[in-house]
Amino acid sequence: MGRLYREWRRLRDKAGILLGYVAKAVRAGRGEEAWRVYEEWRSGRIGFKEARRRLEQLLAEAAAARA
Amino acid sequence: MPARRLRLYLNTSIVIRALEEHGARGFLEECCRRHQCVASSVHWAEPWRPGTLVEAGRLLEGLGVERLEVDLDALVVEADRLVEERGWSPRRRLDLMHVLAAVELGCHGIVAVDRFIRRRAKEYGLLYVNHYTGCP
Numbered sequence: 001m002g003r004l005y006r007e008w009r010r011l012r013d014k015a016g017i018l019l020g021y022v023a024k025a026v027r028a029g030r031g032e033e034a035w036r037v038y039e040e041w042r043s044g045r046i047g048f049k050e051a052r053r054r055l056e057q058l059l060a061e062a063a064a065a066r067a
Numbered sequence: 068m069p070a071r072r073l074r075l076y077l078n079t080s081i082v083i084r085a086l087e088e089h090g091a092r093g094f095l096e097e098c099c100r101r102h103q104c105v106a107s108s109v110h111w112a113e114p115w116r117p118g119t120l121v122e123a124g125r126l127l128e129g130l131g132v133e134r135l136e137v138d139l140d141a142l143v144v145e146a147d148r149l150v151e152e153r154g155w156s157p158r159r160r161l162d163l164m165h166v167l168a169a170v171e172l173g174c175h176g177i178v179a180v181d182r183f184i185r186r187r188a189k190e191y192g193l194l195y196v197n198h199y200t201g202c203p
Contacts, residue, residue, distance in 0.1 A: 002083075002084075002087035002088065003087075004083050004086055004087050004119055005080075005083045005084060005087060007116065007119075008079065008080075008083050008113075008114075008115075008119070011113075011114035011116075012079070012113070012114065012158070012161050012162070013158035014114065014158075015112075015113070015114045015160075015161045016156070016157055016158035016159055016160040016161050016162075017157055017158060017160075019143055019146070019147070019160040019161060019164075020147055020150070020157050020160060022143050023143045023144050023146070023147030023148075023160070024147070026140045026143060026144050027144060031140050035139070038112075041114070042112065042113075042114045042115075044116075044117070
């Protein structure tokens with residue numbers, strides 16, 4: 001198993017975690033914004049923690065708007 | 068009589084392996100020559116490093132792999148539902164999106180190097196092939 005493969009598996013796992021938030025945002029009607037945050041992480045413009053924080057915030061806002 | 072031309076979905080695992088391993092590269096070249104190999108918009112939701120993205124894009128282009136569009140919203144929601152329902156690792160959402168894309172695109176099989184995908188392929192009635200199984 002080479003370096004690229006190991007690196008990709010690590011990033012794929014992180015992507016899987018962020019995609020859980022994206023799925024919930026899509027269900028809440030905020031998919032477009034969630035995909036934008038995911039894309040920022042995917043392209044390396046923000047880190048994983050920042051992406052997760054922003055997605056959690058997005059879901060909290062969606063929940064508050066429904067309440 | 069020549070073997071039937073199949074539509075095969077390339078999972079990212081085989082694309083990465085082909086970038087690094089001569090055996091996987093040769094297998095993929097043979098497979099894409101004999102069959103219709105496809106990728107989907109899920110590949111471009113992958114967290115590629117910029118250099119890897121360029122190399123992967125060049126490889127797929129050279130192999131004549133078609134890139135087909137799928138509905139990412141629908142796939143991510145379905146993958147999330149499956150992860151929760153079946154108790155799979157949340158990390159596997161992206162892999163599930165690839166399997167679901169292969170089903171949606173009417174593929175006969177999926178080319179991958181991953182035990183989780185092998186099990187899912189079996190559940191969905193897809194062939195599972197790689198450089199260990201050989202080209203169908």
